[in-house]
Amino acid sequence: MTNNSTEIEPQEEPIIRHFKWIAICKESDLVVNSGICALAPTQTPKQQQLAIFTQQISRQNSQTYVVSNWDPIGKANVISRGIIGSIDEQIVVSSPLYKQHFSLVNGHCIEDSLHRLEAYESRIENGVLLVKLPTE
């Protein structure tokens, strides 16, 4: 991947929203078994903040999860600073403010079905984290 091309052609998406894979940060920015925060590009003045977590699965492999950084219950941009873990088989992050759990896979809040985070697909290519984000 070169310096200027931060976008990759969208994959086939059946309905409504259009997505693009967008380069967000370097793989080396990720912190294993913890979270970091990054900005996604937007057209609007309001920031779109991403919480990015990396869970080690084995000695060699880890899995990266991307959700929105806004805590809908605590009402602050803090999700990336939560502790990750599991409830039953589900991988979750616990809000650092009031400790509700959100699924890292689909963003749903375990304790309160009225609230959820946005969850985004991601992958690592050539040392760069790509996130599949909706376009305007």
Next chain:
Amino acid sequence: MNTSQQTVIKEVDVLVIGNGMVGHHFAEKLRELSEQRSIHVLSGESRLAYDRVHLSEFFSGKSAEDLALTTDANYQARNIGFDLNAWVVDINRDSKKVSTGSGAAYHYNKLVLATGSFPFVPPIPGNQSEHCLVYRTIDDLHAIKASAEVSKVGVVVGGGLLGLEAANALKEAGLTTHVVEFAPQLMAVQLDQDGGRVLRDKITSLGVTVHTEKATKVIEAGQECRYRMCFADGSFLETDMILFSAGIRPSDALAKEFDLAIGERGGIIIDNHCLTSDANIYAIGECALWQQRIFGLVAPGYTMARAAADHIVNAEQATTTFTGADMSTKLKLMGVEVGSIGDAHAKQSNVQSYTYENQPEGIYKKIVVEPQQKLLVGAVLVGDTSQYDTLLQYALNGIELPEFPESLILPSVGDVAPALGADALPDAAVICSCHNVTKSDIVASIENGNKGLSEVKSCTKASSGCGGCAALLKNVVDHELEKRGVEVKKDICEHFAHSRQELFHLAQVSKIDDYETLISRHGKGLGCEVCKPVAASIFASLYNKFILNSEHVGLQDTNDTYLGNMQKDGTYSIVPRVAGGEITPEKLILLGQVAKDYKLYTKITGGQRIDLFGARVEQLPDIWQLLIDGGFETGHAYAKSLRTVKSCVGNTWCRYGVQDSMGLAIDLENRYKGLRAPHKIKFAVSGCTRECAEAQSKDIGVIATDNGWNLYVCGNGGMKPRHGDLFAVDLDTKTLIKYTDRILSFYARTADRLQRTSMWMDNMEGGLTYLQDIIINDSLGINDALEAQMKTVIDTYQCEWKTALENPESRKRFRQFVNSQAPDDNVMFVQERNQLRPASDTEKAKLTKQPGSAPSVIDIVELA
């Protein structure tokens, strides 16, 4: 509606009118008994059933969703049909048809009226004014909330159970609150005169004004407030809003209109199966009249619901009937505990009573016994209902009273009061009256494999109604489990089947100092926000490595990760250590300068140091660099560890001081700083017996004597204050430090997660004597190990901020965005009292609308 068009009539087997708590319970019970039958529910409100018992919690922050007993999806999943806002306007008993105001029509086989009741509003001129409201539904609560926002004073008419609940709601909403009662006392139904008096005193002391024997004649325009209530005795009271809670009346208008038998004073007459005068119509809950009585509590309503469901399914074979109900109640009104059992007024002939009153603490207890003094027939409890469960079991199950019945209510001095153990209860004893769960149901549930309280709860539903039986249920479950040799679990979370103490030993014995090893050997899953910080705390107590090392960083609470206390808006506070509260002018100036330069909100803490608020995460390293360069070090205010050693100036300055408390405080703070423990630890040292440093409210408190130091342990301020226990007297400084080393190491080893020393002591078998024996006499032979453990921590102390700043990897953590220099656009401040504070949501909306203040544009870093 177009008359030429035939209304579609929906065929329903069982139609339920009303979806209050009882109507909802009925629908669920009927579905349990009969999977196939079609059930349809008509709710007059705009939402499905919710918990009316806990309605006042709406004002302490619970939402309508929190109070909901069910959801649309839940009803759909159980195949229970429903319509909301469905007011029934017509019942045709001959053709078994029901129509609603919106034109829907239903044909039923069986009809169940669960229409509940409505609040009685006394016929006082002016009672229809805009801010005259009632307290029954969530819609009422919204109206009350709206009215409270434009009111300063509120009056509740009615001093009964619901009236006091309503008064609590007004108080929570911030109004100056009055209760106006017609009778000479509060809660006249449940309490005797003396109980009413004690309750009144308690409620008055909480800031609610109580007016008894007041009959309102008219409500007119007020002078100071919106309204003036004029009373029959010529006096008056001004208020901005009035809440009527003067009793309930059964909602029987429908039944009356369509010629069902109604009682003289209202209520739909029912038999033991809850059948009305029409063989196809049942009535349950507060609209029903059984033997001339209305039952205004949820438990009897639930019993009616079960009786009706049983009769619909099993007809003459039905075994559940409604044969009256125990109207005993236990509740907490504005924090005041109140209980009433059976014949509280001692009305039956020849009964006798015992009373106990403790005026200073506002406690009143009375028991009523039958003439032979063998059986309990009633009780009144105000201010302390801890014996309610026991007394209720005596009354309901006819258990023979002990030789001296008064021992049941007298305070225990020395010996423990004779509580009725779970074993003494007969199998038929009803533990949960809301869901009619008996002791034998609980035993059966345990025998069917349920191994814990929550499993028994979800299996039997016990304690999921009013919750009043929670303590008794736990007692019975624990007892039954212990009888079966099941150890009562103290697992910290789903990932470790161990208590904190066990994990500590596992980590210590096998020298484990990383989470991966700990969970792979002794746990399962990925961990969580409970066990990870516990593990981090244990590793720190044992090995004291830098907490932001890559293998530990993911375990820390956010406060530890960012070495600061996260505030509600995601910013952090900064608290440098000021040992003993002693600070040079130069350091004070530096703190002031840093706070000024970074516009930090500044406050003096209770622990004699200074807290700087509002630092954004990316500002933390620069701020701390300045502080460290000026000679400060981290204050560990973010950690479960030693916070401060508070002190007075001692004999250096003070005329009364007898020892150098200041010097000792600084030495102690420097010795134990950085010690991570199950919870935060606070110390204080007072220079004389005047105790200006408040040492007896601290985990470790030291008070100077003429001969040395008195050591107090396990005191606490906070949520549940506890005075420290005097551990040893007249110690020299060396011994004092030796004992403190041992006590703190022992605490770090054996306490539960987030257990302060006060709870640790209260839960320690043997208590103070046991601890003294270990620490002073080395009864366990572990003192050398305890001292060595402390030595490791002291020898490995480091200022975590200094280490973090020197380490580029950990410094990288302090970035808001890994790909941009922009600050978080949600962090916004406004000025108040010459300092900044976080902006509220409305203030933020205004701030972002102003031109030019749009959040900074994103600058995604160039990718390599």
